[in-house]
Amino acid sequence: MITFENVTKVYQSPTAEVKALDQVDLHIEKGEIYGVIGFSGAGKSSLIRCVNLLERPTSGKVIVNSQDLLALSPKELRKAKSDIGMIFQHFNLLNSKTVFTNVAMPLLLAKKPKDEIKQRVQELLDFVGLADKADSYPDQLSGGQKQRVGIARALATQPSILLCDEATSALDPETTNAILQLLKKINEQYDITILIITHEMSVIREICDKVAVIDHGKVVEAGTVFDVFSQPQTKVARNFVKTVMHDDIPDSIYQLLETQDEANRIYRIVFVGESAGAPLLSQIAKHYPVEINVLFGSITELQGTPFGNLIVQFKGEDKEIQRVIMHINQQKVAVKEVFEHVS
């Protein structure tokens, strides 16, 4: 649906050359909700703007709907854009126009017949839940309502792709959630491919199927949300995961570590999927002469799969603890001694 091939975007300023995107390869399948996360300045904004050529890549290829966008004439490109809707962090509505006219704008530009426009806009406002606001002006709306207008406008031409540029970053948590649910509904109901860029990992966790982590213009990690959240490979990804997973080891446990000896060890156990449902600890307690002390635990659901994180202290003979670890490993559960985290 959307493919980036070796896309590089360089900004030339008189004093320096900034690589906003550095040889980015990315592939987004039809019907996916794909999230791109990065800190500000990482290049995610340039990335999403290359999908509808609001910014032209310095080199590389952007293929949307099997069309090489960079090879299109301005006229063909404008046509291609009617298949790509976009919503923005600051909504970017026309303050001088009513909600109705704002939503109708893409259709007015395409010179559609009046009654067709009227019907379509009504339909869209119904869908986003703003049927009664058609004659209001953007200034009379709340942030969440403005974004709904933005969404209705983006969907006016029945695009197959929706680009979301930090669409919830200016909204409060509750409104953010409502907008995310609306995006999910759009994805499911109309089978629209959604590309979201954000710096909020919670947005990714909430609705994305896949995620790419971008740092200094490079995609450093990409995969399903589950894989990236459960096994982040890079430091940047780990930092983002931390913001929503709360799997940091509390300070009190660090203090306990100082007393760690042969007979008293602390481990981190990560449960994924089915294993999260297994009564692992009680099995251990039954079969091994060790005492178990749960120090910290969290469990989250990622794309419908439970994901648990437990920090436990085993007290007992070293030999027995080793057997316990072997047992846990046999259950295909990741276990790691916390010792290494001390440094």
Add this chain to the structure above:
Amino acid sequence: MLVEWPQIVEALWETLIMVSFSLLFSVVIGLPLGILLVITRKGHLLENTFVFNVLNGIVNIFRSVPFIILMVAVIPFTRLVVGTSIGTAAAIVPMVLYAGPYIARLIENSLLEVDPGVMEAAQAMGATPRQIITKFLIPEALSSLLLGLTIATIGLVGASAMAGAVGGGGLGDLAITFGYQRFDTIVLLITVGILILMVQGLQSAGNILSKKIRRR
């Protein structure tokens, strides 16, 4: 009083003619010029450094000549256009040359205030450059544009009085020839009073209209 009321009414009429026609022609010149000054800017819709620099330079040149000097300096051009350098019609020529670039600057300022995000949304929708100007840029700036035009109109009222001093007719002419040169204080006060009322009226009308369009 050395003048009769009909003379004052006629002078007022001449002033109104000078101001309204020069405003009309100034907008005809200033609006496209102002739009070009915005869209040819670096990073804008139709970036073109050469066109921008040329237009910017021309506007600056006209803006830097004081009106009274401009009026005298363009006399040959005025003769070429209206056939004479004296009278109401002749005064309109330098007034347009004065107010056109001024209006271009005011329009440029208003258009630059438009949220770049709105332009980005327009481009994302696949709007043509013409559509972006007519359906996004101008409507969003309209309220501020009107305030700018109000300022320009008031500037033209002032210019028309000066044009009167070199034979353009109008209230300024009356004030100079009778009020100043022949010491008729009453005529002077009446003309100044009319000018004050005119400016007040224009500013109020501009404010009301602009507010109505802003819709906030």
